[in-house]
Ligand SMILES: Nc1ncnc2c1ncn2[C@@H]1O[C@H](COP(=O)(O)OP(=O)(O)O)[C@@H](O)[C@H]1O
């Protein structure tokens with residue numbers, strides 16, 4: 001089966017010489033929920049721009065279900081729906097009209113465009129806003145329109161560039177549920193985010209991108225296993241002299257035993273057994289696991305969190 | 321030949337200027353009406369006839385051209401500039417439409433506005449001065465070709481423009497002087513040699529001369545040459561616009 005999206009040795013040098021992508025590779029299988037995770041300026045939007053035809057390619061190639069994004073752009077673009085990072089609305093038209101127009105640009109008939117628009121408005125709770133202009137809507141509603149616009153022609157592949165940046169928790173969860181649902185129904189989703197939780201919650205596979213390079217690609221679980229720390233924290237009722245936990249090493253922190261283990265759920269019973277056999281009484285066992293956030297920090301030396309806060313203040317300023 | 325999406329952009333462009341009719345349709349009707357009254361009625365009696373037609377009729381083809389050229393140009397240039405500035409041009413760039421289709425749809429949108437404006441001024445001429453059109457078909461051909469040419473020029477400027485100012489600069493410093501020097505209000509036969517020769521290299525002079533032939537049946541110079549110039553400009557500007565759009569100059573990064 002051809003991958004939904006494939007990027008080979010992709011390079012982008014912007015006018016002025018900045019190398020935003022330094023030869024990246026991505027293979028996004030059909031039906032997958034794929035995350036591109038990285039701090040601001042990593043190259044996420046540039047990658048998406050090249051796939052969708054907004055950014056000219058410098059080197060390498062991008063393809064959509066086997067169609068080259070440049071030489072076979074018609075077939076390629078038909079398959080994709082894009083929700084750009086920055087809100088962008090045609091100011092002369094109402095929400096309903098602009099969804100109909102968008103469907104029309106993709107070649108849907110008048111009737112089909114109207115029907116899809118109605119479905120999208122209902123789906124995103126915007127039916128009552130059909131005749132409103134985008135500028136009259138709240139930030140969260142604008143974001144919903146932005147995503148509805150990406151889906152109005154019912155594309156097989158949906159690309160969402162930071163869809164939940166600056167969106168309140170309730171809407172974020174609503175969007176997550178919706179995206180999970182359409183992914184289950186067969187749509188391939190590529191999501192960029194700098195919210196770790198979002199990637200952990202939604203994505204089967206995550207590529208971490210930093211400074212125009214993809215550093216690592218794997219499932220969130222594997223990434224935390226490979227690059228993070230996990231284990232058990234055990235509180236004993238009574239101390240055991242010369243405790244041995246074969247084959248694991250442990251250390252005592254504040255009287256609690258810390259054992260680093262790759263698969264703590266699986267090994268928990270064995271560890272507890274060994275402690276009991278040596279006469280230890282167990283009061284409490286807790287699994288700890290470092291998050292994707294820690295992995296990210298370890299791999300890139302950058303925190304994603306600071307960026308979040310910066311972004312949200314910016315967003316807050318814009319809304320004043 | 322063109323996809324459905326192409327016609328949807330054309331429809332969008334037409335809806336946009338209809339929605340903004342106070343800025344897009346009324347001004348040229350009002351200013352043309354004023355020119356007809358002030359120049360035609362007030363000065364016409366002193367100037368009398370030129371080449372056998374009343375002065376008030378003589379100036380109408382030039383006024384029509386003014387109402388074709390500026391609106392056609394402004395429609396495509398401002399529409400593209402806004403779409404670029406507010407980034408909703410991305411909504412179109414990500415669709416399966418080619419650069420050629422996108423630029424042509426903007427050109428057609430501007431052409432429709434130019435032709436509608438020109439037709440409104442002709443209608444006004446009929447009501448205010450009883451103007452009768454000599455050759456309907458040729459009149460339409462001129463409105464269409466000239467609107468097409470300047471809508472094409474508008475796409476080019478829209479691609480480059482970063483603000484309203486740069487769009488208006490072209491109108492105020494190029495088109496308006498060339499239109500006025502193109503013999504809207506006088507016959508170039510009334511001019512001294514230098515200015516007469518200067519008019520000959522002014523393409524807008526030829527366009528006005530051609531439309532005058534189509535509407536009034538009089539021509540100061542070759543009307544065949546006028547038709548050639550109009551069509552040539554239409555082809556040239558729209559080809560250049562489409563080429564630039566396809567390459568993504570200033571539109572793609
Ligand atoms: N149009 C542009 N011209 C020049 N540099 C750009 C342009 N767009 C983005 N960049 C630069 O390219 C790099 C990657 O940007 P981007 O792809 O937007 O990152 P991300 O989406 O991950 O935040 C950044 O350093 C950014 O400043």
Ligand SMILES: [Mg+2]
Nearest residue numbers: 044045046085
């Ligand atoms: Mg980005």
